[in-house]
Structure formats: structure tokens, C-alpha cells
């Protein structure tokens with residue numbers, strides 16, 4: 001590493017909470033290793049520069065209208081981002097290159113795998129690029145499996161096959177495959193092919209750990225053209241102070257948690273995008289109330305269809321649960337999961353939430369909603385066996401049973417023990433000498449030699 005040169009790295013983030021978090025964590029990690037960081041981001045869901053004075057932020061217009069965003073068709077939104085950001089990104093990079101001093105050259109572009117237009121621009125301008133994968137190796141393999149099954153004519157599959165194992169990926173059933181229901185199949189497969197193919201990029205940074213996915217990584221290396229892969233997860237543990245919430249965190253829930261017994265509270269959050277309808281909300285509410293367990297529930301404004309916030313909670317619910325329940329709009333999730341009172345997490349199994357939960361040794365109730373969440377839920381419940389999955393329509397008796405299985409029964413205690421064991425393995429990965437720690441050192445060397 002040339003200490004005279006300030007190596008600038010341009011990070012291209014994708015405008016969703018579950019993608020902004022790992023990208024800004026990566027920025028924080030690389031900044032601590034001496035790189036100068038520029039974050040290129042869209043105007044949509046712009047991160048807050050004031051929270052990261054160490055970064056240079058460069059917004060680019062993505063040109064999405066309010067209607068396009070409101071339609072909620074994620075596939076079309078991501079395809080549009082890739083179409084519309086390419087030229088503004090290229091212009092911005094050229095501007096930066098014209099202004100750059102010799103000691104501040106852009107040495108590398110790191111982009112979120114959903115923002116694949118970045119690779120094309122980097123290649124055109126002769127700048128090395130690296131892709132950041134913010135979901136699991138299993139989820140990439142499941143995407144490759146979908147593309148193959150489609151070529152072989154297995155997709156779309158009939159309902160009768162939904163419980164069958166996927167031939168090349170037996171951990172998953174057909175119903176666990178992240179086949180998207182948004183938009184047209186043609187657009188979905190187009191997006192999938194782009195995201196799986198890293199084209200001219202020279203390496204992959206993966207927010208995962210060898211102790212979780214080593215054998216899957218070996219399989220991935222066999223299936224795709226092998227290039228260096230740096231598994232440096234869980235990245236939030238390398239950047240504990242990095243905070244990038246788009247919504248305001250309500251820390252009052254920590255005071256509420258302080259008053260609860262150890263391991264007694266069920267934390268519930270379905271992440272930044274998933275939503276429920278009023279009926280599901282009512283079933284969840286009564287299931288929680290009838291379980292008699294204390295709970296901390298994140299209900300995002302607008303996350304119940306047709307409701308601003310919690311006005312569609314069923315009548316009598318608040319009076320029934322009283323102080324046993326705490327409801328917030330957005331929580332400081334990593335602090336919540338690390339709190340000794342939290343004994344379980346009802347999660348949608350987004351990859352960040354899954355990593356954050358595993359890192360704290362908390363067992364889970366999995367209720368995946370879409371995309372890679374189904375794959376993560378399968379691994380949590382059937383491979384690592386640190387959670388149980390709620391599979392059928394949400395129904396209060398089933399919810400009550402699931403909560404008690406996790407929080408009260410012997411079965412939940414065993415899951416908690418396995419979760420604690422896994423937490424120790426994860427700690428060994430990111431502590432000095434561990435696989436993620438070493439991988440990060442190799443990444444820094446690799447980037448310095450670009």
C-alpha cells in the first residue's frame with residue numbers, strides 16, 4: 001500500500017434500507033483501513049450525509065416518478081434504476097476523474113449487485129470494479145437454480161410440486177425458490193440474469209461468513225467463473241457505530257426492555273418493505289396477546305394496507321396487553337437484538353436481520369414474505385435449526401402456539417442453545433485470526449494492488 005496515495009473508492013448503493021445498511025457499513029470498514037470513500041446514491045431514499053461526515057456523497061437522479069415508486073413493483077423499479085442511472089453515473093464519474101488530484105485517484109468501484117449498470121460504466125472508463133453481495137450465498141445459488149430450472153422447462157411449476165425438493169439444491173423445496181410475483185416473468189428473468197452475472201468485475205465481497213456457508217461457497221465457485229471472493233460478514237460487527245436508518249429509531253423501547261425479565265421478550269419486525277393486510281394484523285395481534293408473552297413490535301407507518309399506522313389494530317387489543325406489549329414505528333434493531341431481555345425474534349428473514357440475529361444468538365420465528373427471505377427461512381429452520389417457520393395463513397391459534405414453542409417450551413430452549421453456539425462460531429469468524437477478519441485483510445491487499 002502506498003501511504004502517500006489516498007486511494008479513493010466509489011461505492012454505488014441501492015436505494016433500499018436492506019441494501020443501504022451493508023453498503024454504508026462497508027464504507028465505514030474501508031474508511032477505517034485508509035481508503036477515501038465516495039458514496040454514489042440515488043435521490044430516492046438518499047442516505048443522510050450528516051450521519052457520515054467521513055464520506056463524500058454524490059447523488060445521481062434516477063428519474064423515478066412517485067407513481068412508479070408507489071406501484072411497489074420492485075423488479076420494474078430495479079430495472080428502471082439500471083436503465084436511468086447509467087448515464088448520470090458515467091457523467092458524474094468523468095467529472096470526478098477530471099477534478100481528481102493524482103493522489104486521490106479512483107482506484108475501484110464497488111457496487112451493490114442490484115446496481116449492475118455500474119459494472120458497465122466502470123468497464124467503459126477502465127476502472128476496476130468489485131460487486132457487493134448483500135444476500136446469502138444460498139440465495140445466489142437458488143437464483144442460479146431458478147435460471148436452470150426455467151431453461152429445463154420446470155418453471156412455472158404446478159402446485160403439486162411445491163413441497164418437492166429442488167433437484168440441484170435439496171435443502172430447498174420448490175416453494176422456497178425466490179420466484180418473484182412482481183411484474184412480468186420476462187422482466188424478472190432479465191433482472192435475475194443480470195444480478196447473477198458479474199461480467200468484468202474482478203472480485204466479490206460477500207456479507208456472509210465461512211462458518212455459515214463454506215460448502216455453498218465451494219459449490220458456487222464450481223458453478224460460476226471463479227474470481228476472488230471475500231467473505232467479510234457480518235459487516236455490522238466490523239462497523240458497530242455505523243447507523244443508516246432512513247426512519248427515525250425510537251430508542252424508548254430500550255427503556256421498556258430494561259424493565260423486562262431476561263430472555264422473556266419476543267421482538268417482531270418484518271423489515272423495511274414487507275406489509276400485512278388488516279386481517280393478518282388482527283391475527284398477529286390476538287396470537288401475541290393470547291401467548292401471554294411480553295413483546296416489542298415494530299409496525300412501520302403504512303405497513304398495514306389501508307392504514308396510516310396502528311389504527312387498524314383490533315378493538316380491545318391494547319387494553320388486553322397493556323404494559324406487556326410495546327409498539328414502535330422503527331427500532332434500533334441491533335441494540336434490541338443484543339438486549340438481554342430479548343429471547344426471540346419473529347422476523348421476515350431479510351438477510352441483514354438474519355445476520356444480526358445470528359450474531360446475537362437469538363432464536364427465530366420465521367415468516368418470510370418474498371424474494372430471498374424464503375431461502376433464509378429454510379436455512380434458519382432446517383439447516384442451522386435455530387428457528388421455526390410459520391408457513392400457513394396467519395391464524396391466531398397457530399401464532400400463539402409458535403410463540404410458546406419458541407419462548408416457553410423445551411424445543412425453543414434447544415433452539416436458543418444452538419443459536420448461542422452459532423453466535424460463538426460467528427464471533428470466531430470476525431475476531432482476530434478468524435475467516436472474516438483474514439478475508440478483510442486480503443480484500444484490503446487486493447484493492448491496494450488494483
Ligand code: UDP
Pocket residue numbers: 016017018019021245269270271272273274298329330331332333334349350351352353354356
Ligand atoms: N431495521 C431497523 N429497525 C427496525 C427494523 C429494521 O434498524 O425497526 C433494520 C435492520 O436492522 C436491518 C434492516 O433494517 O439492518 C432491514 O434489512 P433486512 O435485510 O433484514 O430486510 P429488508 O428491509 O431489506 O426486507
